Every structure is written in structure tokens, then in C-alpha cells.
Amino acid sequence: MHTFKWGIVGTGKIARRFMQAAFYVPEAQVVAVGSRTQANAEQFGAQFGIPKRHDSYDAVFADPEVQIVYIATPHSLHAENALAAIQAGKHVLCEKPFTLNAPQAEQVVQAARAKGVFLMEGMWTRCFPVVREIIRRVQGGEVGEVRLVMADFGFRPEFDPASRLFAPELGGGALLDVGIYPVALAFLFLGEPEQKVAYATKGATGVDELCSILFQYGSGAQAVLSASLQVNTPKQAYLCGTEGRIELPAPWWKPSEAYLVRNDGSREHLLYPYEGDGLQFEIRHVHDCLRQGLTESPWIPLNETLAIMRVLDALRAQMGVRYPGE
Ligand SMILES: NC(=O)c1ccc[n+]([C@@H]2O[C@H](COP(=O)([O-])OP(=O)(O)OC[C@H]3O[C@@H](n4cnc5c(N)ncnc54)[C@H](OP(=O)(O)O)[C@@H]3O)[C@@H](O)[C@H]2O)c1
Incomplete structure (x- = not known):
């Protein structure tokens, strides 16, 4: 069986649910996890049987065995993490919301298109x-x-x-x-x-x-x-x-x-x-896209991700919610 080799960054709630879902997808092999701390990486890796446990996200991006990076960090880190993964030539599944705002999203999408790697927002609802x-x-x-x-x-x-x-x-x-x-x-x-x-x-x-x-x-x-x-x-x-x-x-x-x-x-x-939490449908969809040599998902197109981010920005402007640095 052909396997797809994943690396995960972040060891929080959704990363745990991703691991539980990966159990239902035998062709998904999570080979590495990265955390801000070695202790978290060790604990997470031991719990889910992940062989490589890195003490930084960069080490996951640099890991030659990793083909696809799953970004499971807080929203504010998605752009930075995705850009670093893309720069390292990895395919990327990035949790929702794709980034903090539309300008960040545009940067990430441009980088992936320039590099020719697969990129998708984890809007998993669409895969059920x-x-x-x-x-x-x-x-x-x-x-x-x-x-x-x-x-x-x-x-x-x-x-x-x-x-x-x-x-x-x-x-x-x-x-x-x-x-x-x-x-x-x-x-x-x-x-x-x-x-x-x-x-x-x-x-x-x-x-x-x-x-x-x-x-x-x-x-x-x-x-x-x-x-x-x-x-x-x-x-x-x-x-x-x-x-x-x-x-x-x-x-x-x-x-x-x-x-x-x-x-x-x-x-x-x-x-x-379905069994479990349902993230397995999203994982399978990423594999299907990669098998077909696609660089984006027809179900969650990048132009739509960008349009959604622009709408979220407009709604936040009306609500008067701004994040530091914006
Ligand atoms: N699809 C879904 O149903 C779903 C559900 C929940 C969340 N999400 C998305 O997934 C992302 C993560 O959510 P989560 O609920 O898993 O969050 P969480 O439990 O707080 O975990 C986030 C992880 O990111 C890392 N991290 C890096 N910098 C951090 C900081 N300054 N503060 C806190 N954590 C930091 C930590 O891992 P290390 O310490 O190991 O580095 C932490 O465990 C969010 O963008 C969220 O919207 C999606």
C-alpha cells in the first residue's frame, strides 16, 4: 500500500483528534510531530506512536521524510507556519481559519502556487x-x-x-x-x-x-x-x-x-x-488530491478560501475587532 507521510505541528486538541482520525486511514502515516517543547512532542509522539518527535516546528518542515504538514497551531501562527512549510517544499493542510486575515492568506496562497505544492484549508465539513x-x-x-x-x-x-x-x-x-x-x-x-x-x-x-x-x-x-x-x-x-x-x-x-x-x-x-470524529474524510480527500497530482482541492478551492478571508475581514471591520499588528 502506498502511504502518505504526514508531519504535525502543534499538539493541542485538534492535533489529537487528527491522530484519532488517522487511525481510520491506514494509508496515512504520521511520521513526525513538532512542538514548542520537547516534552510535549515526546508525550504526544508516545501516545500516538509517532516515531520522530521534534522540539520545534521548523524541524518538522526540514524533515526529509515528511511529505504533508498538518498545521494545528492557533490561527495567529497559521500564515507563518504555512509559509515555512511551503518554503521547505511540503504540501500543506492548514486548519481553519486559514490565516488571521486576507493579506496573510494571499501571501500563503501565492507562495504555494509559486512552489507548486498542494495547499488546502481544513474546512473539513465539505468532506463529509x-x-x-x-x-x-x-x-x-x-x-x-x-x-x-x-x-x-x-x-x-x-x-x-x-x-x-x-x-x-x-x-x-x-x-x-x-x-x-x-x-x-x-x-x-x-x-x-x-x-x-x-x-x-x-x-x-x-x-x-x-x-x-x-x-x-x-x-x-x-x-x-x-x-x-x-x-x-x-x-x-x-x-x-x-x-x-x-x-x-x-x-x-x-x-x-x-x-x-x-x-x-x-x-x-x-x-x-461514520466512526470517530470525522476528520478522516478530510485526510482521505487530501490523499485523493495528491494521488491525482492536484495542487489544490476542487472541494475547498483556494480562491474561495481567499474570498472567505476577505469577507471575514470585512465583517471584523464592521464589528470593530482588530488583532495586534493589523
Ligand atoms: N477542524 C476543527 O474542528 C477544529 C477544531 C478545533 C480547532 N481547530 C483549529 O485548529 C487550530 C488549533 O486549535 P486547538 O483547539 O487544537 O488549539 P489548542 O488546543 O490551544 O492547541 C494549539 C497548539 O498550538 C501550539 N501553540 C503554539 N503557539 C501557541 C500559543 N502561543 N498558545 C497556545 N498554543 C500554541 C501548542 O502546541 P505545542 O505546545 O505543542 O507547540 C498548542 O497545543 C485553531 O486554528 C482552530 O481554529 C479546528
């Missing part, structure tokens, strides 16, 4: 089988023309001003952490909005803890989206079309099921159960 199925159904006209997308993603973490969720220097705030999911869902079915409005309630650290977003499209379609670090929202999504709607129950960003509800009242259950 049920999401691929609802895309087919919507494209096949089964709900008519999608006119309204509604989606929310809000949870209530413990307030810690130093954590990446709340610290401005780490790119804190609801929009970039969870609001990006509803924004990317609206992009998937309606494209880039013509007009956008956002209101935010900021917390003690000055980042958006509660935000509501409205998109208006040239076609007359709309999206109503929300994100929060203050309240647990229903975590559901709806794609409402002229002939019916798709309902994605909670947690809609990693769905195993959806309902196609037609205007005649009929209700079709689309059920695609």
Missing part, C-alpha cells in the same frame, strides 16, 4: 459524505433554487483571557473560531455575498463573543448566520429552496445525517454514519 450528497441533491434541483441559508454555531467555553478563544494576540473571537463554519456553508451554496452586515457583542478582551451576520446576494438570496462563545446555540443548518429544504441537525458542521423536506411535505432521511 452527507455533505457531498446534499451538494449533489441541490445541484440536481431537488430543493429548487436555494434562497435562504440559516446556520449557527455557538458554544460556551470557560472564560480564559489567555486562551486562543479569547486572546486577541492568538486571533480570539467567535467569528474566526466558529463563525467561519456558517460563513463557509453560505459560500458553498450561494457563493460570495454582494452585501454583508455583522453586529458583535465584544467581551472583556475586546474580541467578538457573540455575532450575527446577514448576507445579501445579487440573486436576491440571503443568509442568516450566527456564532457565539457566550451561549450554546442549537447548532443546526437549513438550506431553504423554492421546492423544499435541506435540514442539517446538530452538530451540522460534522454531519452524519440530513433531511430533504419537499414542499409536498415528504421527508427523506439521508443517513451517512
Whole structure:
């Protein structure tokens, strides 16, 4: 079996979930992990059976055995880490949000295109089988023309001003952490909005803890989206079309099921159960792209990642949320 050799940078929550998901993808071989500290790298490597445990991210980028780097650091480091990995000639899967802002994203995309390496934002929702199925159904006209997308993603973490969720220097705030999911869902079915409005309630650290977003499209379609670090929202999504709607129950960003509800009242259950947390679909998709010699994903195109970053910048400008150095 041909294997794909991964290196991971960062040893936090999502890196752990990535390792658990890699278990379901035998062709994924994680050969190296890098951390700011040797102790973390050792602990993580020992837990998941990763042979090479580096005390820096640079050592992962320089490791000749590593083909693909998975960037699992806070948002504020994504651009720097991705640029270094690309410079070293590695393919890159970078966690969402792709970078802190659009200018950083443009730099990273340009670097990857110049180097000819594969680059993808980890917008893993798009890789779930049920999401691929609802895309087919919507494209096949089964709900008519999608006119309204509604989606929310809000949870209530413990307030810690130093954590990446709340610290401005780490790119804190609801929009970039969870609001990006509803924004990317609206992009998937309606494209880039013509007009956008956002209101935010900021917390003690000055980042958006509660935000509501409205998109208006040239076609007359709309999206109503929300994100929060203050309240647990229903975590559901709806794609409402002229002939019916798709309902994605909670947690809609990693769905195993959806309902196609037609205007005649009929209700079709689309059920695609999976094991574990579901990151395995994204890992498999990266492998498929590499096998085909692609440098970007047709499911998560870089131009769309860039457009999403520009929209996030515009929403943050309206909300008055700026990060240090911006
Ligand atoms: N796809 C998803 O569902 C999903 C879910 C959660 C998060 N994410 C994304 O993945 C990224 C990481 O999120 P996470 O929840 O895994 O974060 P986390 O638990 O805080 O872990 C981040 C890791 O980055 C490294 N790091 C480097 N500089 C740091 C700093 N100044 N402060 C804290 N950590 C630092 C640390 O690893 P070392 O100490 O080993 O260097 C840390 O363990 C975020 O961009 C997030 O949006 C995606």
C-alpha cells in the first residue's frame, strides 16, 4: 500500500483528534510531530506512536521524510507556519481559519502556487459524505433554487483571557473560531455575498463573543448566520429552496445525517454514519488530491478560501475587532 507521510505541528486538541482520525486511514502515516517543547512532542509522539518527535516546528518542515504538514497551531501562527512549510517544499493542510486575515492568506496562497505544492484549508465539513450528497441533491434541483441559508454555531467555553478563544494576540473571537463554519456553508451554496452586515457583542478582551451576520446576494438570496462563545446555540443548518429544504441537525458542521423536506411535505432521511470524529474524510480527500497530482482541492478551492478571508475581514471591520499588528 502506498502511504502518505504526514508531519504535525502543534499538539493541542485538534492535533489529537487528527491522530484519532488517522487511525481510520491506514494509508496515512504520521511520521513526525513538532512542538514548542520537547516534552510535549515526546508525550504526544508516545501516545500516538509517532516515531520522530521534534522540539520545534521548523524541524518538522526540514524533515526529509515528511511529505504533508498538518498545521494545528492557533490561527495567529497559521500564515507563518504555512509559509515555512511551503518554503521547505511540503504540501500543506492548514486548519481553519486559514490565516488571521486576507493579506496573510494571499501571501500563503501565492507562495504555494509559486512552489507548486498542494495547499488546502481544513474546512473539513465539505468532506463529509452527507455533505457531498446534499451538494449533489441541490445541484440536481431537488430543493429548487436555494434562497435562504440559516446556520449557527455557538458554544460556551470557560472564560480564559489567555486562551486562543479569547486572546486577541492568538486571533480570539467567535467569528474566526466558529463563525467561519456558517460563513463557509453560505459560500458553498450561494457563493460570495454582494452585501454583508455583522453586529458583535465584544467581551472583556475586546474580541467578538457573540455575532450575527446577514448576507445579501445579487440573486436576491440571503443568509442568516450566527456564532457565539457566550451561549450554546442549537447548532443546526437549513438550506431553504423554492421546492423544499435541506435540514442539517446538530452538530451540522460534522454531519452524519440530513433531511430533504419537499414542499409536498415528504421527508427523506439521508443517513451517512461514520466512526470517530470525522476528520478522516478530510485526510482521505487530501490523499485523493495528491494521488491525482492536484495542487489544490476542487472541494475547498483556494480562491474561495481567499474570498472567505476577505469577507471575514470585512465583517471584523464592521464589528470593530482588530488583532495586534493589523
Ligand atoms: N477542524 C476543527 O474542528 C477544529 C477544531 C478545533 C480547532 N481547530 C483549529 O485548529 C487550530 C488549533 O486549535 P486547538 O483547539 O487544537 O488549539 P489548542 O488546543 O490551544 O492547541 C494549539 C497548539 O498550538 C501550539 N501553540 C503554539 N503557539 C501557541 C500559543 N502561543 N498558545 C497556545 N498554543 C500554541 C501548542 O502546541 P505545542 O505546545 O505543542 O507547540 C498548542 O497545543 C485553531 O486554528 C482552530 O481554529 C479546528
